[in-house]
Amino acid sequence: MLQLVTSANLVTAISFSGNSSEAPAEIVFLPEGSHKIFPLSNKNGIQIHIPADKGEAIAAALNKDLQKRMSDPVKPWTDFEHTRKFPASAYPTSFRYEKGKGVMAAMDWSKSGRDAVEGRDVRYFSPEFYVDSNGFPTGLPLKGPIGGLVTEPAFRDIGAIAASESHQTNTTNMTLVYASLSISAAAENAETEAVKAIENLKVKAADADRLETENKDLKTKVEAAEAKEVEAVKQRASDLVSAAVTDGRLLAKDTEKQDKFREKISAGDSFAEEILAQLPKLNDELGNPIVKAGAAAGQDSETRVTAALTSARTELGESAGFQIVWERAAEIDPQAFA
Secondary structure, eight states: OOEEEOSSOEEEEOOOOTTOOSOOSEEEEEESEEEEEOOTTOTTOEEEEEOGGGHHHHHHHHHHHHHHHHTSSSOOOBEETTOOOSSOSEEEEEEEEETTTEEEEEEEEOHHHHHHHHTTSOOEEEEOEEEOTTSOEEEOOSSSOSEEEESOBSOGGGTTEEEBOGGGSOTHHHHHHHHHTTOOTTSTTHHHHHHHHHHHHHHHHHHHHHHHHHHHHHHHHHHHHHHHHHHHHHHHHHHHHHHHHHTTSSOTTOHHHHHHHHHHHHTTOHHHHHHHHHSOOTTTGGGSOOOOOOOBTTBOHHHHHHHHHHHHHHHHOTTSOHHHHHHHHHHHOTTTTO
């Protein structure tokens, strides 16, 4: 079972480099080792474990929850003294494990947070996080601050590791948590029900992430299929126009008309496709053997018929039908067509 360790949590002293008074780029979020702390949710204290062999995994779990929250309109933030109110003291951007220290948090300080740290108004940090039944940190709160700057440490005997005093923290924080979960703070099993509700929220969040991933995959597949279908329609239109050019329904030099037919057929215009199919095939008759006519003027009939057809085509233009061209050629050289 997971437990949200909040308000009076394990905290760590902000790590300054030498005598520098500048706010550090990183702080120790969870110190390596085992520590007993006294959060409001457990007055008897609980053991928190951050062993070296689990440091990387713990940092990864915290980083995963942090990155989820960074995709929301309200970015993950930290407050002052666990008031859960603005101004924010900082905006954590990532976690990493450092051997010998623990889980480190990269901090993007707000102006008020930086001023408080550099002016030494506060020197300690208190995180908020989930722990399992064995005391291992597993994640971050789904909303609200993930920790805060505090002034009074409890663990004075371990140097830079400290905890804000549990008896000094306002119990209003847990009351607000219960209220947000629609649980009465006065109920005997309020804490148990709160833990269950938080677990359900984490499950729902995980399901939402899974569904979002599945929807993205499905959308990608649909878009790929649609693109393939569009390409097939375009290819069919191009093939129909090419066939029309080959058999003379469209002139090879009339590229503008070819483009118009391709565009309309690609757009699904069945009427345009029907018109293209009904255009006369000017080259059909040219493929047939030329009728042998009587020779005249020293030329064979085939040469004269061909010459007459060429003259008729030049005179009437490329758009004239074959039958009209044939009749005009017969008028030009009637003996060749006798």
